[in-house]
Structures are given as structure tokens and as C-alpha cells.
Amino acid sequence: MFRRISALVAAAAISACGVSPEPARAGYETQASSAYLYDISTDTVLVEKNADTPLPPASMSKLMTLYMLFEALRDGRVTLDTTFSVSTKARRMGGSTMFLDETDRPRVEDLIKGIIVQSGNDACIVVAEGLAGTEDAFARQMNARGLEIGLTNSTFANASGWPNPNHRMSARDLGRLATLIITEFPEYYGYFALEEFDFDGRSPSNRFNRNPVLGLGMGADGLKTGHTEEAGYGLVGAALQADRRIVFVFTGLGSTAERRQEAEAMINWGFRQFLSKKLASQGDIVAEIPVWMGDHQRINAVVGSDINLLVPAVGQDSLETRIEYRSPLEAPIAEGGAVADLVVLAPDMPEKRIPLVSDRAVARGGFLPRMRASTFVLFDKAMGQVQSLME
Numbered sequence: 001m002f003r004r005i006s007a008l009v010a011a012a013a014i015s016a017c018g019v020s021p022e023p024a025r026a027g028y029e030t031q032a033s034s035a036y037l038y039d040i041s042t043d044t045v046l047v048e049k050n051a052d053t054p055l056p057p058a059s060m061s062k063l064m065t066l067y068m069l070f071e072a073l074r075d076g077r078v079t080l081d082t083t084f085s086v087s088t089k090a091r092r093m094g095g096s097t098m099f100l101d102e103t104d105r106p107r108v109e110d111l112i113k114g115i116i117v118q119s120g121n122d123a124c125i126v127v128a129e130g131l132a133g134t135e136d137a138f139a140r141q142m143n144a145r146g147l148e149i150g151l152t153n154s155t156f157a158n159a160s161g162w163p164n165p166n167h168r169m170s171a172r173d174l175g176r177l178a179t180l181i182i183t184e185f186p187e188y189y190g191y192f193a194l195e196e197f198d199f200d201g202r203s204p205s206n207r208f209n210r211n212p213v214l215g216l217g218m219g220a221d222g223l224k225t226g227h228t229e230e231a232g233y234g235l236v237g238a239a240l241q242a243d244r245r246i247v248f249v250f251t252g253l254g255s256t257a258e259r260r261q262e263a264e265a266m267i268n269w270g271f272r273q274f275l276s277k278k279l280a281s282q283g284d285i286v287a288e289i290p291v292w293m294g295d296h297q298r299i300n301a302v303v304g305s306d307i308n309l310l311v312p313a314v315g316q317d318s319l320e321t322r323i324e325y326r327s328p329l330e331a332p333i334a335e336g337g338a339v340a341d342l343v344v345l346a347p348d349m350p351e352k353r354i355p356l357v358s359d360r361a362v363a364r365g366g367f368l369p370r371m372r373a374s375t376f377v378l379f380d381k382a383m384g385q386v387q388s389l390m391e
Contacts, residue, residue, distance in 0.1 A: 027348055028269055032262060033232065033252025036171035037270050040179055040245040042310040045350055046270055047248075051175075054153045054168035055251060058226030059096070059119045060236045061161040061169055063177050064142050064154075066115060069108070069127050070185045071145075077131075080109040084130035090122045095162070097122040099202040110199055112188070116224065117197035117209045121160040128159035135159055150176055163228050171249040174236045178223050178247045182238060192222030192238075212260035213237060218267050225259070226251065233259040239267050246270045272313070279307040279319075279344065286342055286356050287323050294331030294362040301325070301340045301356040311346045320345040323356070335361040 028037070028047050034055055037047035072078045083105040091101045098120040100106060106114070111127055114120040128138035135158055142156035153170035161167065182189055195214050198207035212235075213220035219239040226234045234251030248266040253259050280286070284303040291299055301323070311319065325340035333339065340356040 027273065028266075030250060030262060030265075031253065031258070032234075032250035034171040035248075035250040035266075036175045037246065037248045037266055038175050038179065039270065039274070039310050040182065040247060041243060042276060042308055044310040044352075046246075046274065046310075047266070048172070051172040052153050052170050054155070054170050056163065056167065056228060056231040057161055057169040057174060057251070058163075058228040058231040058234060059161045060174055060224050060226035060234055060249075060251070061154075061156065061167065062115050062119065062124055062159075063174070063181065063224050063236060064146065064151075064156060065124050065127055065138075065159045066112065067149075067177060067181055067185075068131065068138075068142065068145060069112065070181065070188050072131055073108070073188070074185070078108050080107065080112075082108045084108070084111065084126050086122070086126055087129055089135070090125035090129070093121045093125055093160070093162075095119075095121045095160075096206060097203070098199045100126065100199070106199070112191050113194060113197040114199055116191050117194050118199070118203065118206050119210065119225070121162065124158075124160040146173075149180060161226060161228075163230055171251065174249045175247050178236050178238060178249070181223070182245070182247070189222060192224075210256075211235065211237065212256065213239070213263045213267065216264070218264065219271075220263070220267060235259055235263055237263055237267070239271075241271050244271065244276060274310045275313050276308050277311050279309050280342075282306050285359070287325075287340065289325055289339060290328040291333065291362050292328040292330045293365050294333065295365045296360065296362045299329070299333060299339065299362060300359040302359045303342075304336070304355065304357045307342075307354055309344060309346070309352060310349070312348060318347050325356075331362045331364045333358050333360075333362040335359070 030049060034053055035047055035049040036051045038045050086100045086102050086104045088102060096119040098114040098118050100122045111123045114123040125135055128135040132138035132141055138159055139156045146154050151173040154173045155166055155168050157164040157167040193214060195209045196207050198204060210225040219241040220237060222238045223236045232252040233256060236249050238247045250262055253262060280303045282303055282305050285300045287301045288298050289301050291297055322343050323340055324343055329339055336357050338355045339358045342354040342356055344352040
């Protein structure tokens, strides 16, 4: 049983198919060289600054190493208790480490914690060699897998994010990777909230998670910091408040203090400036659309699933909507098949396009419907000629 949609959408204008330009995101200012803020719950980009520019990601790219390790866990190639050997290359690795040596046989779970909390470059090499034989082979696998999961502006030269001109990621790609980790591997995501880990008591000075917003009561629960001289200070972060989950990325800041301030600012802005609004429910009728050459002359375009949109807290009543479809629709039409788009525009927000579906199946008509349609076409052409002669 279908019911009519709210007055807001019922009043929408009907137009021919077309794509409107995406409005610029406004209202958030940042000194970061690149930034990206995404609301997972409503699939909405809230901030983007140089979001598709490949930049040095530093240790934030360790998320790709972890993603591939999580895939190996899911596939059953390893378990949390699987042990890996430590090569001399891993032991000699500089920067942040777990202080592993060739006598160690760390478990996969220890390596996950060491990468997340201690940002262990040595742990990344151990994982790379354990899964692919060599770090170079693992980097090639990272590049291939990255393209498969939609990281279109990323190239990987190593497992740790160690400076290399061929090691680059965009803020959008980092945000997408974080989103995949959160949604595909909830059983492992909890490791990102660990605030302290010290493998075998070897590194008391490097046992604290560098994520500056963990434990601040803001809902922050991951993911990974990064810093090199070339990249500056950056963070891929995530936070959950009520039923909303956001992911944010920024890089290129000048200090740890700036990184902390930027993280708090993005979380506050993402949650305080927007609210989730239910626009329509599954089954709501949005429009009645004429059908061409079918055994029914009209179908109802209905909402396929509940529509929850993120809208600015100020200006939430300033939504503009329209319905776009090709008129008339030509049969056959499948029940539940896409027949139109509901386009929603809110101030300073990206255009949102929601597919609408048919409430019934329409078979291609027999002789009489085809004759009727042909008659209408001939009539329209004749009227057009008459109108042309009169002008």
C-alpha cells in the first residue's frame, strides 16, 4: 500500500533529465593543505579542499597495509595468533618502531597494535614480508588492490609511508580507505581506539597513540596520524555521535598542536553544523509518470527506501527539490526498476540524487496500445505543423 509523499517533495518541479552543477561547500576554513570531511551515515561530503590532489601521506598510508592485513584475516590466510619472522631490513628500519629484532616472532595481533599505536615502521615491513615475501612485492599488491577498491589518486612505494616521490595519496582516497576499514572490518576497528601499547616493554617512550582526540569525549575512536618533514602533520580520523559517523582527513599542518586543534574543529563543525532529516519513507509516492507503448498508461514513481539527508542546522527549511525523468517512459518497465531521480538541494551542500522506482510492472502493449500511441504521435506532429503555418 503506497502513500503520498510529504508536501515538500510533492511540490517538486518535473523536468527533463539533466545534471545540475554541484554547489561549492562553504563555511569551513582550514590552514591544512588538503582536507576532506565525510558523513558515512548519509553518504555526504561536507568539506573538501584539494581532496583529489596526490600528496605525501606519511604514516597515514599505513591504513592500506592494515586494510590488506585485515583482508588476509578475513580470508583465513592468517589469524590473530599467526606469527611472522623479523628480517634484518625490518630491524634496521628507522623512524617510529616497535623495536623488533631478528629473534622475535610477533603475532599478527601485536603487529596490528604496533602499527596503530606505535606507528611501527618495522612492523609494517614484517607484515609486508609475511604476506608477500618482500616489501616491493607487497607495494605492487597495494597498488593493484588500491585501484580495485577505488583509490584512484594513490600510488604506493612501500608499506610504511616512508618518504618516497612515488608514494602518494589524496585526502579523498584516505577517507575512502578509512570508511572501508570501518564498514568492512568492525571486528578489528576497535584496535584504533587503543591509547597505549608497548610490545614486550621495549619502548616506554613510544607507547602512546598519537591520535590527539582519543579520550576527549568527542566520540573519536580512530584512525591514524602521519608526519614527515615533506608532508607536515596530518590525521585520518573518525568519530561517532548518536547515530552519525564521520570520517575526516587533513594534512600539511605545522605542529602537533595545530593537528589537535584542527581535529577538534572538524569534529565539532561536522556534528554541530548539520543534522539528519528524514525526507521520505519507503513506498512514498513522489510522482505519476506517463508510460509509452505499455499495457498501463501511467505508473507511480515511489521511494525505494527511507531517505535521510544531512542538512545545515541553519537553513534546514530551505531545501529545494525536483523530479527528473524522461517523459513518457517507454515500456516494458520492471516493478522496482529505476524510473526517475529525486534531486535535493540544500544551501552549501552537494546535490543529492535519489533514485525513484516504479510501483508496478508494465508490459509492452499489444496492437491497440501501439495504435493509440502512434495516433498520439501523428496528432502531435500535425498540430506542430499547423502551429508552424500560423506563425
